[in-house]
Structure formats: structure tokens, C-alpha cells
Amino acid sequence: MTSIGIDLGTTNSAASTLIGDREEILDIEGDRTIRSVVSFEPGDDEVIVGNMAADLMERHPDLTVSSIKRHMVDDDHTVTIDDDSYEMTEYAPEEISALILKKVLAGAEGSLGEAPDGAVITVPADFPENARAATRRAGELAGVNVLRLLPEPSAACVAYGLRDRDEDIERVAVYDLGGGTFDISLVDVSHEDGFYDVVATEGEQELGGDDFDEALAQWIAEQIEDETGVDVTDDRGAFLQLKGKAKDIKEQLSSRNTATFRDSGTISGENVDIEISREQFEEITADLVERTVEFSETALESQDMSPDDVDTVLLVGGSTKIPAVKEAVEEFFGQTPSQEVNPDEAVAIGAGVFADSIDPKKALEGDDDDEDRGGLPSDVRVSNVVPDDLGIELASGKIDTIIESNSNLPTMERKEREYTTVEDNQTRALIKLYQGEGDTVDDGDLELKTEFVLENIREAPKNEPEITVQVKLDEDGVLSAHAWDESVVDGDLIDPDDADEVADGEAHIDMNPSGESEKLSVEEIRALLPRIA
Template sequence: MSSETTAIGIDLGTTNSAAAQKVGELPDVADGDGDGTMRSVVTFEPGDDKVIVGDEAVSYLETDPDVTVTSIKREMGTDYTFAVDDDSYTLQEYTPEMVSGLILKKAVQKAEASFGTEPDSAVITVPADFPEPARRATETAAKYADIDVLRLLPEPSAACAAYGLRDRDDPIETVAVYDLGGGTFDISIVEIIHEADLYEVQGNDGKQKLGGDDFDERLAEHVKSEFEAETGFDLSDDHVANIRVKQAAKEAKHKLSTGDETEIRIPFIVEDETLEQTITRETFEDLTSDLVDKTLEVCQGLLDDLDDTEKDDIDTVLLVGGSSKMPQVQDAVEDFFGQEPSKEVNPDEAVAQGAAKQAAIISRRRGLEGEERDPDELPGEEGGIFPVAPDSIGIRLADGSFSRIIEKNESLPVRHTEDNYSTTRDNQTRARIEVYQGDSDVAEENDKIEEFVLDNIREAKAGVPNIAVEFELDENGVLRTKAWDKSIGDEASTEGGVEISAGEGEGSESEDDEIARIRRQLPSV
């Protein structure tokens, strides 16, 4: 192993992941296994506390689906756990952060094998509309993989960097980034401010659970339905058969991107039956047209929200994500925006390449030793990219309404303090502050992401204390909150759950100990 260290960019994707490093003027994508991307699949092979990660794990989706995890990115920030019934493993349950940490470890290994240096820090990309708990979970996953996170970079910003739009002579100023990956969809409008040499995200929207996986599922359901009509066999409750059909559907989808039809053949799918079907591109597109329409509805919604931006204002459209290579998607995007989208960069690798460019800029400025800053000073943008808040964030009031403190699409980092909150009962000394994220004026129609207790309110009649609440959303989209009774001045802040900031040393000692303990207990890759 080389003693030299370096910063890399990592695209932690739902279906595929990739790592890249800026070598010379352009970033190279790690190809340690002979391929620029690797599947985001983890198999807990019985017997030796060791996991198989990447392309080698894909075959286990058919042979050992019960010990294989895929599309874990869709569960980031949730309470999902994956159970392993094998005493050879130190841990028996794995959170999405743990599984993602194993994928990140494999990405780092690929980078080291490809570039000959040991990565010790990284820019990791996330969907532009990734909710705060999912961003926080991504930071935790990086800690499990022993990676110093230089930045959680929105994927559309990474795409713009990969295309090098800021460095061109032609006057590209407004960019639409259409990002359809394996599990998520994002649309972002990015402004290129050439005189200031930066990208500024004007707005973004998306769906965390809409991507290539849904196209696969739609085709798989059609195949199973046709098979039942032909043979009378219902495969719905056959777990292994479902996995095999889903894999065949994914392969058929890829082939239909370049051909008009393809064959699906699965021997002995049930008893002595072999599943054989011909799938045409027309059939596939009919089955999935509504999924494409949903992405365009999100695009239109974002343009409607941005009063100053129309379709005619967009100078170029970038395609990002492997699912954007489907012909029906490219045709729909061209029809919607009225221009042919740019295809200069491989959509599978663009995000990782952009992250690598950003990693090189940040590591050069920070010197890779980290930097000290006043705790009251918000960190500034680095590398000419300004991310934005993916959703409004606020608190629930006593009447159930949602009081916004940070507005959707505000440039990050941002810190706001709102006061004139108060008590609802005489002599009330404690208040539970519930934090929500979303667009509804009704708190419970949004996503609850945290709660904490302010327990030193001065005794007074209801409505008299003046309670202030402060939210800080850093450049990674990770939230820190605090509240206090202004007449006393003492603060109550969230502990552990929300206030996690990788690489800045602000976690509590017990939190760091827990991270280190889990890191030691994770299986080897």
C-alpha cells in the first residue's frame, strides 16, 4: 500500500457506485475491477465474517437472495434494518448506514487499486432533494468506512462540474440537470455565474423513490403476468423466482436501449417450466410511459416554482444517471425542453467525475489537514458550487401548523433564528420541540426528522416567555438546532441525532466511541 494519500470523489448510487480522482486536467474513474462502475450490492456470505460487494455480489441475488442487499440508498435515513442469521458475523443486524459504509469501503479499495494511492478523504454525492436524515445517514456511512467527508455534494452540481460548463467560451448561463438514476430522480436548475467563477443552484426537486428500479419492476410484473396467463403458475409469492425475473427484466431494459426487441429466457423458473418471452421496445415503453411522465411533471413543477426561469431560458440540458440512457427518456426530455440534451459525458460516470474535481479543489484549499474555524462562523462555499436547501425545515406549533425557519431552495450554508414562540400553559418549564421537513402548512403532513426538549423555561403565565429557535443547515445539508428562553439565555440543543457533522470534530465523545465500535465490528470487504 502506498503511503501517499489523496482525495477522491464517490458517487454512492442506488444501483451503481463509482469512485474517481482528478489526474492532471481531467478526472479518471477507478476501474480496479475492469469496469468504471460497480453494482451497489452487498452479500453476507456465510462462514467468515466477510462480505462480497459490487459486481461479484450480483449473482447472489439469484442464488442467495436472503443474504444479499440491493438498492439500500432508498432506505437511507429510515429505520430499516437487514438481519443476518449467521453466527460467524459479529453484527446480526445492519442499518442502511452500515451497508452503505461497506459499499464505500469497496469504492475506496477500487480507487486505491486503480490509482496506486490510499484515499483518506472524499467528496460524496447525494441527490439534490435528499432529505436531511438521509444526508446525515450518508455522513455516518462514511464514518463507518473511515472516510473524512470533505463535502456532501448535490449530484446536479457534480454533473455541471463534470461537463466543465464554467470553463467554456460559449455563453452557457442556465442549465437543467435531468438526473434519473437507479432509485432516485432529480431535476435541478443551475445558474453559471462566469464573472464569479461559480455554479449556483437556483432550485431543485425530485422523487427519492423513482428510478430505473421502478422501470425494472414494471417490466417484471408484466413478464410474470404473461407467464401466469400462459402456464397458470403465479410467481408472486416465490421469492427466488421474483429475483430471477427482476434481474432478467433489468438486462432486457438495457438491451432495449439499443435494440427494438429482446428475448427473456429463464430455465426452470418453476417446476419443469422455462419462462420464454419476446419483449419489444414498444411494449416496454408503453408499460413505463407514466414513469417518464412523472419525471416531467416534477420538471414542470420546479419551473413553475422558479418565477424567473422558463424553458426558453435554459441554455443546455444535461443527462445524468444510467437510466437517462433509455431512448424514451431522451426523447421525452428533448420534447419537454425543446432542445436535444447534451451527451458529451457518460451519464454513469459524470457524477463521480464532478465529485473528483470538487475533491481536488477542496483538498488543495484545506491542505487535507482540516481547517479551524470559529464555531459561530458559517463555513463558506468552496470550489465555486452553492448547494441549496432541499426542503423547508421548521417546527410544529401547538395548533399543528408548520412554522418554517429555513425555506426550500435557500443557498447553503444558512443559519436563521426565529423568536416569539412561547408556552401554552401557566408556569410551563419544559417544551418539546418537534422538527419537520416539507412543504405543507400542516406539520404532520411533512416528515418529522427530530425532536428535542427545552427544559429551562422560566415560570410565567402562558404566552409570556419569549422562546427562540435557531436552525443551521450546513453546506452538506445537515442540520443543527438549538432553542432558548431569551429572558434566561441558556440554550438547549439537539444531542447526537441531528447534530452530527463528519470531519469537523463536533460529535460527542460517546458518539465517536459508538462509531469506532461499529466500524471495528463491521465485516471485512
């Protein structure tokens, strides 16, 4: 049986597995990585994925999708394909991601001579719960058994084999700047137990190489307009061509001091030559680099640490090849960062190592035997953290935190007998869980993660029922939640899988299985208040 690791990246994707005694990047139609781009051919029902799709982006910008990973956090985002030849016209981010995964899986099958039994898919350490759940759905839609969602910094540490080294490395900073996202994660390394424990993570879902390309393209567009009077940003196709050239220039400036933008008229309609120096590029993108440093400071402060407390820094992601980025990281941490593993492939390699150690059958069956750890590897252990506080909205509008940020996953917490009703004889309540920062929904940076109806609260004067709320985040950070009236059930922890699913994805909790239940609108029910003594 063969399992693979997949780095489902914003800009590029890759897969790896153990071949013989070496971890190898799998060939996908002649390439070690493929662009995470999907193109819907006009007038046809053919969908093109990968490097060829990226080449079509300039020709068919309205039918080509890139950087979809940035939208995995947005439950309402859809991609509209305006072409009658396709049965579907709107696609959710996980459906686009599933097409990319299918391409990767087909390449893996071609390389291995057989379809993989399962896959470990990597996600940013600060990916919120809904984005993790969407990633798992993408894998299922692609037809692969998703064995685990692995935090990218943990994958990087596995790829570097830090726990097997003789050096005294106990605290690692993983600086991951890819094509679309940025994460800085602090990881504890336990050499005795072989454990990688993510203790803190900070980052931004829309900060990466794409933004460097965009900034440079905007600067070049200004020079073109000054020289020709043509504003190329008004033409999406022309600007995408310009952005592609800006990406090439960015990569040239990683090894050269100057590069030249040339347009023979395909972009602006004029012949234009613009020379760009590395110094100019660094000035144009300085604010982007500074933001990554600020996130690094925040991560350290959350652990009451300074840069001197970090034993080693790993650079991950293709955008760490930018000289100014490496220099900023070295200056901030006071040490030369490590790039022993190709930053474009480190996450995929680590995922492959992890996948090779998992027993797919046991992992999918959810075997929780402590001896074999439910099919998880005995020689490679990882842990991730909750990126943001998770709490319940009270009737007052305030948020009562149930799970705090940087709590280790998996975690199950409950507020026992701490909530009650707000109306006499109230028999049902809407429970809304939010994740993010802020004391109230109105003035905080909060996102609704789930809402469900608790029914069959015993009829009693307000403030008397004793209601418990239980929240669980599994090892992948996927959320499940339950609530019950302590006088109706015995108060034991409930298996989250016992919840029935109803329309619109709301979890419907019925504490009286013999009674009828109905889905209620937000206007028809009340939220909970803290228990009043």
C-alpha cells in the first residue's frame, strides 16, 4: 500500500512518497511541481489544470482560476464560469481545489503505477477551521482518502529531520512565504519523544509572492502610463500579461542586479523598455517584507520569547528565495536561516515522510488504540495549535471564549452549567460560535464558524436551566459542537459524530430522540446568556 503527501499550494502544488529508502518528489506530467491553476476551455467541456492552464491565463482570464487557496477561508466565495458548454457555472473553492488534487493524483498514479491508498494534505498552520474542513472536502471530492491534514511548518520540520540531528535544536522558527500565503510558526522539537509541537503561529492568508508580483506590476504600469499615456490596468488581460512578466523579472532579480521589462506592443500597444534594479524592486516591496517581520515579532511575543531563544530558522516557500526576504529574516533572528531543503519542495517532502508512516486502514477507521495511535506514525509525531480564540455569542452580544488561541490540537472543551435561558419556559436556543479577536460581534474581527439549534430545554423560569456547551477541534482543526440541558441528559461528553445534519449545514441537536424537531430561523430563537447565580 502506498500513501503520498500533497502540498496543495496557492501558486504551486507537489506530491511525494517514499521510493526505496528515499523520499522522492513525484513526477506530474514531466514536472516536479505544477501550477495551482484551472482553466475552463471556451466552447468545450474540457478543464485544463496545471502549467498549461497557467499559460492560458492571459488568453482566457475570465475562464481561468488561480490562487484559489486564498478563498478557502470564505464560505460564500464562488467562481463563476460564463460558458454554456459547462454543466456547472458556479464552483466553490473546494471544487476548484479538487480539480487540482485530481491532477496531482493522476500524476502520482502515473509515477507509481498504481493509485495511492491515501494522502496527507498540508495546510497553513493558521488556516481557520472552515478552510481546513474545505480542504478535507476537496480531497474527498478528488476521490482520495484524506489520512490527515498536516500543518505546513510541521511538514517542513519533518523534511529537515530536525529531531534526528545531533545538534541541540529545541525551538524552531519556520518562516513560510509562499506564492499566496505567509506563516511564521514556532515549533518545539522533542528529540526523546520524536515530537514536533507547533506552539504559536501568526500570518496572513493574502501575503505572498503574488503580492510581490502585483506590486512590481503596478509600478511598471505607472512607468508605462508616464511614457505612453496608456493605463494597462484597465485591461485585465493586458495586466495579467504584465503581471506574468513582473514575476519573471522578480525571479531574475534574485540572482542579478538588474532586469529589463520589454513590451513590443502586445501589452500597451507601444514599444517599451524599462530597466529595473534590485534596489528598486526592494523599495517597491519593502512594506511586504516588513509585514512578515511584524508577524514574526507577534509570534515571539505571544510566547514571551525573543529572537535569541530560537535555535534555528527554516525558510520554506518559493518567495524566500528573494534576497531581501532572506536578509530581513537573518537580521531579525540574528542568524543565517537554513535552506538545506529546496524551499519549493520542503512541505511536500515532509508530508510524504509523514504519509509513509501512517497505516491508511487504521487511520481511516479512526482506531484510537494508544499503542498504535490510531494509525498515526510512531516515529513522527506532530501537533498544531488553534490559530484564534473560539467562543460563543451571548444574548448581550458579547463573546465568551471557550477555546483559547494557541491551544494544542486536538482539544475538547466544555462550559459546564454556565449558560441558561433568557425567557420563561424557553425550550430552544440558537447557539452561534465565532472565531477571531474581539469582545463582541459588532466591534471585533470575528467570523461565524457554525450555528445550531438546541431544542427540548426543560420548561422553567428564565435563568433556571443549566446548559452546557461542548466544542471539539480534532487533530486537523475541524470543528464540531454540541449543547445540552443538564436536567435532560446526564452531562457526559457527547460524541460529536452523533449530531444529525440538516439543510444548510447546520448541526441540529435534539436531546429527546423520540420528539419531533424543526429547523428555526434566527429571528425565532434566542441566544444564550451566562448562568446567573
